[in-house]
Amino acid sequence: MLKEERQQIILDVLKRRGKVVAAELAKELDVSADTVQRDLKELSRSGLLQRVHGGGLPRSPANTTFAQRQLQSPEAKAHIALAAIEFLQEDQTLFMDGGTTTLQLARSLPAHMRLNIITNSPPLAVALADHPAVQIILLGGQLIKESLITVGAGTVNAVRQMRADIFFMGVCSAHPDVGLSTLYLDETYIKQAMIANANLVIGLMSPEKLNTASSFVVSPITSLTHLITEKSVPEEALLPYQEAGIQTIRA
Amino acid sequence: MLKEERQQIILDVLKRRGKVVAAELAKELDVSADTVQRDLKELSRSGLLQRVHGGGLPRSPANTTFAQRQLQSPEAKAHIALAAIEFLQEDQTLFMDGGTTTLQLARSLPAHMRLNIITNSPPLAVALADHPAVQIILLGGQLIKESLITVGAGTVNAVRQMRADIFFMGVCSAHPDVGLSTLYLDETYIKQAMIANANLVIGLMSPEKLNTASSFVVSPITSLTHLITEKSVPEEALLPYQEAGIQTIRA
DNA sequence: CGTATATATGCATTATATTGCGGAAATTTA
DNA sequence: TAAATTTCCGCAATATAATGCATATATACG
Incomplete structure (x- = not known):
């Protein structure tokens, strides 16, 4: 056979x-x-x-729903979230884009910490609604049903009027040569705008995303200042990223 | 397994x-x-x-999606939502604001019907994400945690650039003399803007809201073109509304 | 035709994941 | 407070996955 x-x-x-x-x-x-x-x-x-x-x-598309993706390596996402929290300081302003890893981070934020959070992810905004101390700015726009994020020219313009201390980026695909890439063209514009207006750009990447590429390129990997992954990715796999000047963390 | x-x-x-x-x-x-x-x-x-x-x-209730509700028998759906659906036509544009009644309506929308839906309610947007035929515009702004709606000057401006065939308004409080009123000042501006830019303004009101008043007045009841309540509301209780020229429906 | 190379397959070994069980701790209920 | 139930924790048994190596088969090429 x-x-x-x-x-x-x-x-x-x-x-x-x-x-x-x-x-x-x-x-x-x-x-x-x-x-x-x-x-x-x-x-x-x-x-x-x-x-x-x-x-x-x-x-199938039916099986790759947002809820399904949340089941993918949940413990890795939890570790990544905990490592990300180390970067936070009281009263900072954050960009957070869509994705299950950033959602996990949102759920893990310390309850007392005052933060301003700007996001284009409605689920993330709703999840933060019972956090007692954060202020949430939800970016409007057309909703991409598959990934539950808002996109559009208006969304990008709104981001351009804001600055953040940290941009926590849910990395869809990262590859040393290709750069950061995503599934939707409109999403790249949002990420680009957030990169441009944040002091730190911290990529949150669950292990299976490493060294993959998607259809639409956001930017070279050098846009990242930090990259948080999980223990299960071998140290040497991150070498190309370190050589690009990115601080890598294996949580 | x-x-x-x-x-x-x-x-x-x-x-x-x-x-x-x-x-x-x-x-x-x-x-x-x-x-x-x-x-x-x-x-x-x-x-x-x-x-x-x-x-x-x-x-959370916010995560109960459109699809699962579709499975329920029509009987279980709220009568108000069913009555509201009668007003819909293919390819219309709708404003829908926050609230449990509008959320119920969103979940009850016919699966095949093409619609453009503009809302400031993230839970409503998320609930509609697996509807196969609607396009969803989510209005951005600051999130009011208690009621899960977005508000703000930017939100109001965004509404002013849009026109809808129907505005389905979740009525928080209605009183013949006081008018329509809500719990949050910023919310009134959104509702006012939506009223101004919609052809039909259809209030969805569960019985206990009738003839009550809240802190912040949106507009006189004459802003409504239609008002949908339930059978349990006595006919004569709606008389003041009818005299104001509002079409009332007891679903 | 014969040899080299690549690919596919199977086997043994080692690592990892999943599951069920017993007992201790925590929670709920009467 | 006591009893019953539920949850947590560590352990061992089993099943599954990854790795390295050997063999077989097919393909390429001089």
């Missing part, structure tokens, strides 16, 4: 049953468990399924 | 039943109580549910 043929079967089974279990596949396809593992790894790398312990799940 | 699959089931059950009980889940999913505990803990850490002793609850 050819590899591609087998992988196609795996995808078919996934579509039909809604999930695949590695051990079952090995038996049904009459190959070793290792081969199935490798197939799943490849399919996962090409984004055709979501690999999970013991098998795989579909990665 | 895959862990992620199981956690997804838990979230689905939570949406469907409004709560989950750890012991029940353990039995239904055929896993140990510990496993359910761990799942609940992870889901809670990811912010997808609120953990309570013995089970879990939805994290």
Whole structure:
């Protein structure tokens, strides 16, 4: 049996049953468990399924909702959030853009700390509503339904009128050569404006985003002043970023 | 059963039943109580549910989405929302402000109907994010934490640049002599601007709001073109409104 | 045709993740 | 306050994943 043929079967089974279990596949396809593992790894790398312990799940647009993304490496995001908090000082003004990692940071903010938070993420704004001490500025604009952020010319103009001490950027994709990139063109304009008007630009990046690229480039990685990742990314993988003058933290 | 699959089931059950009980889940999913505990803990850490002793609850009303409400029987939907839908036509532009009644209306919108919706309510915007056909413009501004709406001079200016066919106003207080009034001064400016730039102004009012007054007056009741309440409001209580030229509907 | 190279597969080993269990601590309920 | 339930914690068993290496098969090339 050819590899591609087998992988196609795996995808078919996934579509039909809604999930695949590695051990079952090995038996049904009459190959070793290792081969199935490798197939799943490849399919996962090409984004055709979501690999999970013991098998795989579909990665259709329907399954990559905002809620789904919050389930992705939650403990890593928690670590990153805690490390990010170290940078905060009372009465600072922050830019925070959309994304599940920045949302986690918002939820982890110390309850007593007075902050001004400017964001284009409605879920983040709502999550901060029961924080007793922060003032929240929500940027308006057209809502991108998939990522739950607001974008548009008006949004960018609003950002240009504001300055922040820190911009906590949820990094969608980062690559030493390509730079920082995202899934939506309009989102890049917002990020660019926030980069331009913040003193520190701190990227929050969960491990799977490292050295990936998306469709729309925001800026070179040198726009970052700091990059917070998690323990699970090897030290040497961050070397290119350090050489670019970025302070890296493995939380 | 895959862990992620199981956690997804838990979230689905939570949406469907409004709560989950750890012991029940353990039995239904055929896993140990510990496993359910761990799942609940992870889901809670990811912010997808609120953990309570013995089970879990939805994290906040703000996160109940459009799609899950669509599953409910039409009977369960608020009568007011159903009456309001009668006014809608394809490709209209709507203003919708904050409040539970407008939120209910948003969740009840027909799934196929193309609409442009302009709102200053982040929860409403988020709830509509998985509606397949609406375009959502979220108005920016400072977030009032208690009522989860955005306000401010910029917000008002943004409204002044837009026109809508219908303004669905969540009525906080209405009184024939005092007029329409709300709890927050800044909110009155938004409502005034929306009133000025909409063809129809339809007030959505749950019964207990009738003939009450709050601190800040928005406008006389004659700003309304229509007023939708429930059957439980006696016909004669609406007489003063009818005499003011308002079409009243007891849904 | 024969050899070199690349690719695919399987196996053994080691690391990691998930799960269930028992007991201690905390919480709720009567 | 006592009883019942729920939650937390560490441990061990099992299942799954990653890694390095050997073998087989196919492909490329002189």
